[in-house]
Every structure is written in C-alpha cells, then in structure tokens.
Amino acid sequence: MRKVVILSGAGISAESGIKTFRDSDGLWENHDVTEVASPEGWRRNRELVLEFYNQRRRQLHEVQPNDAHKLLAELEKYFEVQIITQNIDDLHERAGSSNVLHLHGELFKSCSCNNKRLIYEQKGDIKIGDKAEDGAQLRPFIVWFGEDVPMMTEAMKITKEADIFLVIGTSLQVYPAAGLLQDIKDDCLLIVINPDDSMSYGKRAVVIKETATKGMKLLFDKLVNMA
Template identity: 65%
Template structure:
C-alpha cells in the first residue's frame, strides 16, 4: 500500500528546544545584533567580516546542539508516511535526527556560496567561513542563507509538495514570516492540518484541524499517535 504524504512545515520553535536561539522580529535583534546588519545584502556589503563572524558563531552553536524528541519523532514517522519536511530553519538537526527529505526554505547554515554565481555552493566543514575564502571563480564566499530582501528559491518546490499533501503539519512556527506562512493557503479544506506550538498561531477554523498547545518535544509524541490512528 502506498504511504500517505505527510508534509511538515517547521520553524524556530522546534530547534529552540535544542538550544538554538530564535529570531523574534519584535525588537529587531538577533543574539544582540541588529538583524539587518547580519542578515541582509546591505549588511553584507557594509561589513562582511561582521556577517561572517555572526554565522560562524551560529554554526558553532549548532554543532554543539543535538536533535530533540520533536526532531526524532518526525524522523520516525517516515516508517509509516511519505514525509517531506519544509523547514524555515537553517540548522541541520532534522537531517541529523534521520529525516531523509528536508527542504530548507531559508538556506543551509553549513553551506557557503559564491557572491558572483549563486549556483556555486560548497559545504562548510567545521564552523568557520572567513574573509579570503573564495569560490572557483575567485569571488568571496558568503553564507548560503536567504537574507531579508532576497528571493526564496525553494518556495516553488515547497508549494508543489504542499499541494500533494494528504496531511499537513505545522511545528514550532508563528506563521507570521512570509512567504513560508502562505503555504497554508495551498492546503485543501479536505486535508487535515495539525499545529503544534506553545503559543498557537492564528489558523482559520476548518474541518480536520488539530491544535496542540505544546512544545515540539511533547506535542510531536501526541501527533504521532494521532496520525497513525486516524490517518495512516
């Protein structure tokens, strides 16, 4: 029997439980930095050394972090479902937990790319990317991260996956960051939507809507039981 397709949108909340800092736009700061100084093309042009150092610290933090029960529960669902994880996170905790189909909307922390040709992408071994490290065409490498004001190249693929979903799951995201939050608009009314977050985002009422006002680590255990009993 063909497995049902479970599409999962994850956000900063699922990684927060592993000790990875979340960005909250309310104060415009991220780990004490003005977000536009470290996560925008303008910031990069102004002070690339600061931007590189900021992401070096994020990488160092991510290497020290471990997947939590929420990541692991998602990975285990692949035994019973065809699972695609669409994540707004740039860390690699989903992959390290065992998820095999992960689509990173906002880029990957452990990759660099050319400032001359964005098709030239390289893995980062360890946690450092420094000034003077260049691509094959001789231009400075930058973090392979989608910054504020830049296009989200994986969005089209994310929409394709969402349109095919038999079940749509949202974990650890406030659903206020677009275009990612707009994926819910592509989920048909017949498709069950499950939301897990300690501060539940606003989701319009619809049939087959399940809300779990919990952290990912505990909420995902209940979600796993729900989907296996009702939707597998």
C-alpha cells in the first residue's frame, strides 16, 4: 500500500471557523503573538496567556471538521496515511484520521510548566493555581515561539517514507515545518493545495490553486485512482 503523508496548516481549520494564527495586521485576536505565544509572554502575564488559550479551547468545542478533513480521513481506505499538522485543534481526529502528528502541540492537552513530559487531557479551562503532579502550574501543551519542536525528528522520518506528499492549508512560511519539503524522496509526488498563487513550490510540484475543501474535492478521485 502506497504511503500518503499530509502536511496541514491553518487554512484547513479556517474553513471550520477557526481563526488563522495571524491576521493581516500580524495580530492574533488583537494580541501581539509574543504576548500569548512565547515563554516571555508566559513569564510576564500567565493569566493573559491562560485566558487566551481558554478562549481558543472553548471555541474548539463549537466547531466541526469540514469536508477537507473528512476526505483526508477517507483516504485511509486506499493508502497508508500519516498526517503531520501544524494545527493545535483536534479536527483531523474528529473527522476520523487515525495517524495524526501534532508539530505545535494540542489545545485539548495541558502540561507542567516545569516538565512538558507531564501531559494531561484538558477539555476545560486552565486556571491559575491548577497544578501538575510535580506541583508546578499547568500551562497549555503548545509549542511557543522560541521553544524547540520536539516532534520534528519524527516528522522528518515520516516525510522521507512518503510516496505522495500533500501540502494543504499552509503557505509554508513557518519553520521548521516548511523545511520538510527538503526531506521528500526524489520520486515522491508533491501536491500542494493553496489558493495563494504568489507562492512557488518548484517545478516538481502539482499545485491546485483552491481552498482546502474545494481542492480536496477536485483531488480525491484522482488520488484514489493512484492507489
């Protein structure tokens, strides 16, 4: 069975109603990203950071996977499928995808601010005073700017095994995730779904200049025929 590896980003979740990481003015929900997505921001104002992610978590309860998520899950009937996502939501899992690697953490998890290996399910709010088993304050299980991306090594390994590598919902502006394209095999088929026609992915890429949902509807039967 051929292996399809999917790199997904904010664009696929945006179609379910989740705001993308940065608006055109460089802000996220009216906050400078360094206020709410960096170790420095956490040290300055823990309450602000916790409330910011509490709001994101509440919103995640209210949205549903879209057709793009569902079609990616459907591919598992025809291929060995691995999703590498830059998104912190669980929409891939809710759509039925069984192999999802989250590069930047997960909104429905928390961890000790002193030990990121102490991880907990977190469907509700995190409050000041909520402690991990080591006595440290709980924080969102999110990779912030300036922090290591521990899942990159595994993501690189998965990427090197791909027969088909599909990029969807990301303009590949965020590193180190964008560097995964350098790890695909020479004979790997590279497909990109992105409505932004200002991006260049090299001559080898098959580019579908559509949104995630429309692009997947156009691509799905073609992929199945390759199985």
